[in-house]
Every structure is written in structure tokens, then in C-alpha cells.
Amino acid sequence: MEEEVRFQDAVRKTITILLLLLLIISIVGLYISANILIDVWAGYKYAPIYKVLMNAALLVIVIYFLTKSKG
Numbered sequence: 871m872e873e874e875v876r877f878q879d880a881v882r883k884t885i886t887i888l889l890l891l892l893l894i895i896s897i898v899g900l901y902i903s904a905n906i907l908i909d910v911w912a913g914y915k916y917a918p919i920y921k922v923l924m925n926a927a928l929l930v931i932v933i934y935f936l937t938k939s940k941g
């Protein structure tokens with residue numbers, strides 16, 4: 871009985887890790903696509919400004935979630 875519980879926990883952890891990996895890959899793909907979209911939409915002159923704003927917003931969001939998760 872205990873062996874079955876350990877196996878289920880291992881499977882659950884493995885699936886969770888795989889899903890987190892897929893989430894990270896999709897977030898990176900979204901980030902790259904957003905940068906390409908900024909290049910197309912804003913043009914070469916204003917693209918760096920929009921990229922700085924996007925990166926700053928991303929930094930603020932990450933810091934917010936990291937501080938909120940610590941308690």
C-alpha cells in the first residue's frame with residue numbers, strides 16, 4: 871500500500887515538472903513573439919522604447935509575485 875502511494879507521488883511530481891517545463895517554454899515563446907511583434911509594429915525607431923517598457927513591466931510583475939509568494 872505504501873509503495874503504491876510513493877509511486878503515485880512520483881508520477882504526480884513528474885507530471886508537475888513536465889507541465890512547468892512546458893509553461894516555461896510557452897512563456898519564452900510568447901516573449902520572443904512579443905519582441906518580434908514590437909519590431910514589426912513600432913518600426914526600428916521606436917522599438918527599443920517599447921521593448922524597455924515591456925521588460926520593465928515584466929520585471930515589476932515578477933518582483934510582485936516573488937514578494938507576494940514569500941508571505
